[in-house]
Amino acid sequence: MVKAYVVCAVALIVFLGSCAILAQAEQAAVPKEAKATVESTAARTTAAASEETPPRGKLKWRVDMGQEGESTPVVEDGTLYQGLKRSLVALDAATGRKKWVFHTGAGVCGTPVVAEGKVFFSINDYGPTGGSRPQIFAYYALDAATGKQLWMRNSDIEPPTGGMAVVDAVVYVAGGLWGNGAINALDAQTGGDVWEFRLDDYPSIRLTVADGAVYFGDYSKVLYALDAKTGLKKWSRLGLGCAPAVLGDTLFAARRNELCAAGTDNGRAKWTFPTGSPVTTIPTVSDGALYFANKKGTLFAISAADGKEKWHCEIGPEAGEAVVAGDGVYCNTNAHFTAYALDIETGRKKWFFNTGDYMPHGVAVANGVVYFTSGKYLYAVEAK
Numbered sequence: 001m002v003k004a005y006v007v008c009a010v011a012l013i014v015f016l017g018s019c020a021i022l023a024q025a026e027q028a029a030v031p032k033e034a035k036a037t038v039e040s041t042a043a044r045t046t047a048a049a050s051e052e053t054p055p056r057g058k059l060k061w062r063v064d065m066g067q068e069g070e071s072t073p074v075v076e077d078g079t080l081y082q083g084l085k086r087s088l089v090a091l092d093a094a095t096g097r098k099k100w101v102f103h104t105g106a107g108v109c110g111t112p113v114v115a116e117g118k119v120f121f122s123i124n125d126y127g128p129t130g131g132s133r134p135q136i137f138a139y140y141a142l143d144a145a146t147g148k149q150l151w152m153r154n155s156d157i158e159p160p161t162g163g164m165a166v167v168d169a170v171v172y173v174a175g176g177l178w179g180n181g182a183i184n185a186l187d188a189q190t191g192g193d194v195w196e197f198r199l200d201d202y203p204s205i206r207l208t209v210a211d212g213a214v215y216f217g218d219y220s221k222v223l224y225a226l227d228a229k230t231g232l233k234k235w236s237r238l239g240l241g242c243a244p245a246v247l248g249d250t251l252f253a254a255r256r257n258e259l260c261a262a263g264t265d266n267g268r269a270k271w272t273f274p275t276g277s278p279v280t281t282i283p284t285v286s287d288g289a290l291y292f293a294n295k296k297g298t299l300f301a302i303s304a305a306d307g308k309e310k311w312h313c314e315i316g317p318e319a320g321e322a323v324v325a326g327d328g329v330y331c332n333t334n335a336h337f338t339a340y341a342l343d344i345e346t347g348r349k350k351w352f353f354n355t356g357d358y359m360p361h362g363v364a365v366a367n368g369v370v371y372f373t374s375g376k377y378l379y380a381v382e383a384k
Contacts, residue, residue: 069373083108110162237267320362
């Protein structure tokens with residue numbers, strides 16, 4: 001299982017790095033006037049959020065899971081779902097009490113998806129050296145209320161990357177490694193095949209499904225858009241090789257040391273925002289604003305319309321994806337073992353919570369509570 005964890009972690013690091021590399025040809029195609037009005041990171045006049053030490057967040061509960069977390073928590077209808085090294089567990093989100101445990105025999109790869117009364121997830125286990133245990137690569141659907149297995153199917157492409165989305169009763173998954181990859185669409189009720197798109201490369205850890213299209217990148221820094229119903233390629237664009245965020249007719253993706261806004265119809269750049277170092281998280285879209293972090297550990301808030309900066313705040317490297325809830329922006333940094341709550345208007349740190357152990361996955365926010373894993377513990381901290 002250690003090897004599976006390492007492989008997932010290495011794939012994530014490699015691919016996040018690849019998302020930030022830009023093809024020179026695409027860069028040249030962006031007109032100067034399309035650049036965001038802010039000239040450079042160093043020249044910004046917008047003041048960074050206050051560096052005063054904020055108060056410590058208030059712990060609601062902490063649960064020893066007995067295994068390290070393998071995913072960002074997911075909360076739905078009062079239940080928290082957490083992927084672990086050898087199981088998927090459901091807990092009462094209010095108390096941390098376990099409701100059920102599904103033993104997988106392998107690590108949950110990527111964040112589970114809860115939809116249509118089911119929990120969907122993938123597992124990935126290369127087995128130990130010498131082959132004393134078989135390799136396991138599979139997709140599951142469980143009853144969200146009971147944890148009962150509804151279906152399971154082995155992955156035709158090994159290994160699953162953890163990239164998964166469920167839209168209109170179809171499960172979209174990404175898998176493959178080193179010249180043998182695919183995006184598969186599966187029937188959410190049965191796990192049966194709907195379509196498959198093969199590629200001669202490694203697909204992105206994440207994929208995005210929006211407005212009838214599936215977006216994902218590959219190791220060669222190519223962003224693809226597929227028809228969600230048929231799996232046929234609509235277009236591809238070199239230089240935007242990672243899963244984007246989508247708002248209306250615009251997608252937002254990393255390329256080199258900037259965030260690029262491009263058209264969903266062809267992937268051509270509309271404007272770019274300089275970030276000073278590679279963007280390492282998929283932007284979070286909320287109320288016309290984008291929230292994302294760079295490699296140096298700066299969290300940005302910018303306008304989705306034109307790329308103008310609202311604020312930025314230093315939180316630390318290896319940041320997880322931002323979550324917006326109410327008047328707060330929530331995120332974590334693995335490098336500092338810390339979760340943060342920021343003011344959505346100013347970026348000022350409202351509170352912090354340091355665990356003293358690794359936090360390689362993101363945070364979830366629901367019903368006024370922030371959830372995250374650190375080491376083998378699952379934490380619940382009050383959002384306010």
